[in-house]
Amino acid sequence: MPDSRATQQFHDAELKVAGQIPYALNVDLPRLVHARCVRSPYAHARILNVDASRAQTLEGVVCVLTRDDLSDGSILPYYGAAIKDQPIVAIDKVRHVGDVVAAVVAETPEIAAEAAALVEVEYEELPAVFDALEALQPGAPLVHEQIVDHYEIPPNAGIRPVNGTNLINHMKIRRGDIEAGLAESDLVVEEVYSSPALQHCALEPHVTVADWEDDELTIWSATQMPHFVRQQVADVFRVPVQRVRVLVSTLGGGYGSKTYTRMEPLAAVLARKTGRPVKLLLSRAEEFVTTTKHEARVHIKTGVKRDGTIQAREVEIHYNAGAYADRSGTIARSGGVGAIGPYRVPNVKVDAYAVYTNRPNAVPFRGLAVSQVAWAYECHTDEVARRLGMDPVEFRQRNLLGEGDTFCTGEELHDVHFAPLLEDSAASIGYAEPLPAPSRPERVVGRGLGVIIKHMGSNPATTQLQIRIDADGSIFALSSTVEVGQGSRTVLAREVARALSVPEERVQVPYVDTDATPPDQGTSSSRSTFFNVMAAQVAAEDVRKQLRELAGRVFEVPEGDVQINGDLVSVPGGGAKLPPLPLGEAWRRPAGPSPGEGGLEMHELLKLAGVPSITGTGSFRTEIGLDPDTGQGKASHHWHQAAAGAVVEVDRETGKVYLLRLHLATHAGRVVDRHNAELQNEGCAAFGLSQALFEEISFDGGQVVNPNLSDYNIASMIDFPAAFTTTLAESPDPDAEVHGLGETGLPAVPPAIGNAVRDALGVRIPTIPLVPERVLSAIEGSAPHPNPPPRRGEGITPFPLAGEGGDGGV
């Protein structure tokens, strides 16, 4: 009888409900001191002088780090996920409001904060640029004067920055003949959609503790990428990675904000300078200038035949990357791949640009790059259907990718489920039924759908997993996947148990320690569960191979005669030399009468052989490759697929959008843990509705004006519709590939809500969030509420004549 209270899952759950999770925030060490950043008030300025003398004299201050500390060449003063363009503290200039200029270390956080205000920095203000399109204009202020041959860029970074511009990367897809495709179309619709910069708002802020002991550095950090941090920090100090150890327990949320390297290099440099352990904890306001989501503008144009067949789609995307490149170059690539949507389109042109500006750094954010383009193409697809006079669901069904179809990258798709996911969402919101009546006369009701395709990220990528079996009977799943709330420790224990055919409660999952847990690309991009499942199977096979060798030696039989069944290592054909007592007592005699049949449990075999432990190693790697000039090739190992449906009521007097119903359907492949899988969908729904209705970082020039959770609104329980439903679509094959769910559903939600608002109001709002002010101004600029579009089964209404029925399209 399995004991669910003995599992890793239950153990973690107990700690969570008792508030006993050992977050990095809790790390406390003898002689610990506290750091505080000095930040730029300017968006773009040359630094003339940094004077730390007043700060240094304050009682309790241990040290102040300025650019002078980075100038002797002993350390590499830059880091960065692709281009090493981010200084540990600003060197020649500051590039965004909130850029780090210096850092103070003091005995208490209060003294550090007081001293930070005493650091005097003299600036010469420079012209700044905040918009990605403006930043690409000739003569725009340059955020970095030189990029190539100035910063370190690994040869396989997959990006092509251009010196003398603000361009980090220009990603292209060229398929078919876009001009001919548009020319042959009966209707061409052209629109622009945009979505703002957001903040991840993990409730646990970025926090890092760094401690040097002799020449060994230990870092406790809230990071999604421990091995990446280890490498980058080792690069800073020009030491072998073995000298840096990164320890990660559970994160209090990440959603992309804790990917790559954030505050770890600064904390490590401060610890080196002070000779004491240093804790660097960001305030909520600092979070807003440390990591953001890419603001994006998407210009999209689609040509269709009168019968509703899509002929051509052209998309231009500008991702505002902020002051440092981080992963923006490859984010543009991912967004470009996803920009056409899950449709069969013979003629495609995509141009995705990642552009430096004087805004805070934009980094990976749940739904990586795809939520920006999905907001555009799913609203746009809806709009194209309406202009054709077709039901939006029927129009989508006519064009959705199916089994064996060719995607815009030229790759053939299999395991394709868009049509049933869309059907499921439509049925769940009662799409075929009459619209519910509004609750008040000033309100209108509408419903909408969205369906999306998303790559599995971080390609190419590798995960290594180890299974260690000790002679005392312990089994450990060793992985550097980080528990961020997704339940990775549950998944690891369950899947290693599954691969070994042993009970789940036998498997323990230690926290990440880069000295002990094997290399992993990082916990991001909805890839960890899938990669670990695949690696676990290889590692279990390695364990069995080692056990067979060992058993062959101990039992004096050929390895091929050894059978491993769950925990039991046996020699079914007989002939095994029996182990001596007392270990022989562990020898199990099943039905077989002949001596030498039966077997030993794995750990008993280790004891008998005098081997304290064995470790099986499994790796899993995916390879992709796209031609940089055509975007043709392979973009993902498999594809994430989702659809959403929403019913809204909009108050035409106040502009408030009430979400009455929300449904989210994702393709899950095989579900490893139902509760955790559902939680991922529910989390995607919460993020999605929050983005559709509330979230936006507001800027005054380069200054964030709402860097707190009062003025920056995230969805609360009351915003989440009571009528929420979700579908985890599973394959009938019990060994089907697991599909990551961390981000899969999110990009479908905002366009479903946007399309529902369009349906209710009869006017398209191309920018999220759909806050009352924006809704009201759209209502004021629109004609009275028109008749709803035709529903399925009502047939296609006559094709509109030129100039009719448009909302500003071509």
Next chain:
Amino acid sequence: MSTQQSVLRLHINGAAHELEVANHQTLLEALRDQVGLTSVREGCGIGVCGACTVLLDGRPVSSCLTLAVMAEDHEILTVEGLGLPGSLHPLQEAFIAEAGFQCSYCTPGFILTAKALLDERPSATDDEIREYLSGNLCRCGSYVKIIASVREAISHLRS
């Protein structure tokens, strides 16, 4: 900065603690840094997110906005006082049964707010749960299962 210190007797989780705190020190800082109750966590620092919720005489307060000196002569309850692994409170058990958390940074605050709700209204409806818990934010978005957890606790405590 000159700071005035006070010696406080705080009643925390049923035990008396004598602490020397600065007058401007928050209850959050006193509980976390001096008593070591790490279930009490700052999220927003301005009383919006509920991650630092503790019960003061049974009523939820944001400990980031409460000065430690204001908590003297009141009974303070943190989730450690509700139950620890091996001896969990039915509400905590209900959160496990219904998986009402992901990263769990917000979980102690939710559980304590739910405790106050159930003490006040043992048969709270779903709408009452949603209303009462709307001052606690879960960025992971576990709301569906948090409501289910509280519902489960209600039916367990009733039986």
